[in-house]
Amino acid sequence: MEINVNKKDWIFFGLCLLLGILAEESFFRGIIGVSFLVFIIAFYAVFFWRFRHFPFSHQRFGYLLVICIWLLSAVYVLNENILFYVLNIIGIPALVLFHLVAVTSPKNFRWNQLAFILYIFTRLLNAIKYNVAFTASLGKLVKRGADDNNLQVWKKVLIGVVISVPVLAVILRLLMSADSQFAQLVGGVPDLFQMVDPEGIMRLIVVFLCMGIFFGVMQVLYKKQMMVMKQNDQRVSVILDTVISITVLFLINIVYVLFIIVQFRYFFGGSLQGDYTYAEYARKGFFELLFVTLINLSITIVVISLGDSGKAGIKKIRQVLLTILVLSSGVLLTSAFKRLSMYEEAYGFSFTRVLSHSFMIFLIVIFTYTLVKIWVEKLSLFHFYFLTALIYYTTINVIDLDRIVVKENINRYEETGKIDVDYLSSLSATGVLGLIELYERGENIPHLETILRDQQLAARTEQQTWQSYNLKRERTSQKLNELQFK
Structure with missing residues (x-):
C-alpha cells in the first residue's frame, strides 16, 4: 500500500500522539472517573477537526450514538457502580468505533445489516495495513539522502547490540558469582541494566499503541470510500419448513x-x-x-x-x-x-x-x-x-439504580423495621450516603455506627487523583468527614 502524507496528515499524526498520551494518563493511572469524559471530549474534538469537511451519512443515528456515548462517559463522573464501570470500559469504545464507521460509511450502506459488522472488521484490517505502510514510508524518509552501505552496516550493528545485551546480562551475573574479584571489578555494570524503567517502557508502548489505533482508523475512514460488500436484499437462503x-x-x-x-x-x-x-x-x-x-x-x-x-x-x-x-x-x-x-x-x-x-x-x-x-x-x-x-x-x-435500591430499602425499613446495612455499605458510594442519612436521623440500627466509622477511616486514608474524580464519591467523602459520632 503506497500512501502520500501531506502537511495536514502530519498535524493529525501529532494530535493522535497527544491523544495517545491522554489515553494512557486517563485509563492506566488508577480508578477511572472524570478522565473518561475528558478523553471523550478530546477524542471527538480531534475527530470533528479531522472530518470537518467530510460528508457524513446516517446523521440522525449518529447523533443518537454520540449522545449515548457522552452520557455513558459522564456516568463515570456522576455515579458509581462496579458492574457498569466494567461494562462501559468495553462498551463505550465499541460504540465509538460503531459510530465512526457508521457516519463515514456510504449513504446507501445500511448499518442494521449483518454485513455492516464485516464492514467494521474490514476497516480495522485496513487501519492495520495503513499503519504498516505509514511506518514503511517513515523508513524511506529516513533513508533518503543516506548511503545505503552505511545504513546496512548500522542496521547490522544495532541487531548485534540487541542480541548481545540479554546474553551479556546472564554471562556477567554468572561470572560475578564465580569470582569475587571480577565482581568487584565490574560491580557497577549490572546496575546499568537496572537503569531502564520497565513501567516507563510499558507506558510508552501503550501511548504508541493507542496513537496507532487512533491514527490508523481515522485515516482509513477519512480516505475515499472503499467498495462495500453487496447487500442482498433477498431473504436468507435458509428457510424453515x-x-x-x-x-x-x-x-x-x-x-x-x-x-x-x-x-x-x-x-x-x-x-x-x-x-x-x-x-x-x-x-x-x-x-x-x-x-x-x-x-x-x-x-x-x-x-x-x-x-x-x-x-x-x-x-x-x-x-x-x-x-x-x-x-x-x-x-x-x-x-x-x-x-x-x-x-x-x-x-x-x-x-x-x-x-x-x-x-x-x-x-x-x-x-x-x-x-x-x-x-x-x-x-x-x-x-x-x-x-x-x-x-x-x-x-x-x-x-443510578443504586439510588433506587437505597431509597426502596429505606422505605421498607420505615414500614417493617428491617434493613441490611452490610449490603448497603457494599453498594458503592450511594449506599454509604443512605446509611449516613439513617444515622443522622437518629435511627438505632445495629452495626450502623461501626460501618460508618470504618468508611470514614477509609475515606480519610484514600488517595485521590484527578483521573478518579467522581461527584458521588466526593460527596460521600465530604459527608463522612463532617459526620460527628455520638
Missing part, C-alpha cells in the same frame, strides 16, 4: 395455555398450593419463567426471520400461533415480575433484583414491537432491537 414451524408453535402454545390456566387459578387469584410461602414460591419460579420467556423470544425471531410466508391461509395460521406465543410470553413476564416483587417484600431490594425488574420492562417493550412485526412484515427487528437496547442501557446507567 412451514409445516414444521406451525407444528412446533402449536405444541408449544398448548403447554403455555395450560400453564397460564394454572397461573390464573391460584397465583393471580391470590392463593397458593402446597406449603409454599409467597417468597419461597417467587424464588422458586422467577428465573425459570424469565429463561423460558427468552427462549420464546428466540423462537419468535427465528420463525419471523427464516419462516416461509407460504399461502395466505397458512400464513394467517402461523401469525396467529406466533401471536399466542408472544401473548403467553407477556403473561409469563407478568408472573415473573409479580414473583420478584413478592420476593423483594420478603427479603428487601438489591441491585440485581432492581436490574431484573428493569430488564423485564425492556422485554415487554421488545415483545410489543415483535407482536406488531408479526402482522406488519416490512418492519425491521434488528433496527428496533438495537436502538431500544442502546437507549435502555444508557438509561439504567444514568438514573
Whole structure:
C-alpha cells in the first residue's frame, strides 16, 4: 500500500500522539472517573477537526450514538457502580468505533445489516495495513539522502547490540558469582541494566499503541470510500419448513395455555398450593419463567426471520400461533415480575433484583414491537432491537439504580423495621450516603455506627487523583468527614 502524507496528515499524526498520551494518563493511572469524559471530549474534538469537511451519512443515528456515548462517559463522573464501570470500559469504545464507521460509511450502506459488522472488521484490517505502510514510508524518509552501505552496516550493528545485551546480562551475573574479584571489578555494570524503567517502557508502548489505533482508523475512514460488500436484499437462503414451524408453535402454545390456566387459578387469584410461602414460591419460579420467556423470544425471531410466508391461509395460521406465543410470553413476564416483587417484600431490594425488574420492562417493550412485526412484515427487528437496547442501557446507567435500591430499602425499613446495612455499605458510594442519612436521623440500627466509622477511616486514608474524580464519591467523602459520632 503506497500512501502520500501531506502537511495536514502530519498535524493529525501529532494530535493522535497527544491523544495517545491522554489515553494512557486517563485509563492506566488508577480508578477511572472524570478522565473518561475528558478523553471523550478530546477524542471527538480531534475527530470533528479531522472530518470537518467530510460528508457524513446516517446523521440522525449518529447523533443518537454520540449522545449515548457522552452520557455513558459522564456516568463515570456522576455515579458509581462496579458492574457498569466494567461494562462501559468495553462498551463505550465499541460504540465509538460503531459510530465512526457508521457516519463515514456510504449513504446507501445500511448499518442494521449483518454485513455492516464485516464492514467494521474490514476497516480495522485496513487501519492495520495503513499503519504498516505509514511506518514503511517513515523508513524511506529516513533513508533518503543516506548511503545505503552505511545504513546496512548500522542496521547490522544495532541487531548485534540487541542480541548481545540479554546474553551479556546472564554471562556477567554468572561470572560475578564465580569470582569475587571480577565482581568487584565490574560491580557497577549490572546496575546499568537496572537503569531502564520497565513501567516507563510499558507506558510508552501503550501511548504508541493507542496513537496507532487512533491514527490508523481515522485515516482509513477519512480516505475515499472503499467498495462495500453487496447487500442482498433477498431473504436468507435458509428457510424453515412451514409445516414444521406451525407444528412446533402449536405444541408449544398448548403447554403455555395450560400453564397460564394454572397461573390464573391460584397465583393471580391470590392463593397458593402446597406449603409454599409467597417468597419461597417467587424464588422458586422467577428465573425459570424469565429463561423460558427468552427462549420464546428466540423462537419468535427465528420463525419471523427464516419462516416461509407460504399461502395466505397458512400464513394467517402461523401469525396467529406466533401471536399466542408472544401473548403467553407477556403473561409469563407478568408472573415473573409479580414473583420478584413478592420476593423483594420478603427479603428487601438489591441491585440485581432492581436490574431484573428493569430488564423485564425492556422485554415487554421488545415483545410489543415483535407482536406488531408479526402482522406488519416490512418492519425491521434488528433496527428496533438495537436502538431500544442502546437507549435502555444508557438509561439504567444514568438514573443510578443504586439510588433506587437505597431509597426502596429505606422505605421498607420505615414500614417493617428491617434493613441490611452490610449490603448497603457494599453498594458503592450511594449506599454509604443512605446509611449516613439513617444515622443522622437518629435511627438505632445495629452495626450502623461501626460501618460508618470504618468508611470514614477509609475515606480519610484514600488517595485521590484527578483521573478518579467522581461527584458521588466526593460527596460521600465530604459527608463522612463532617459526620460527628455520638
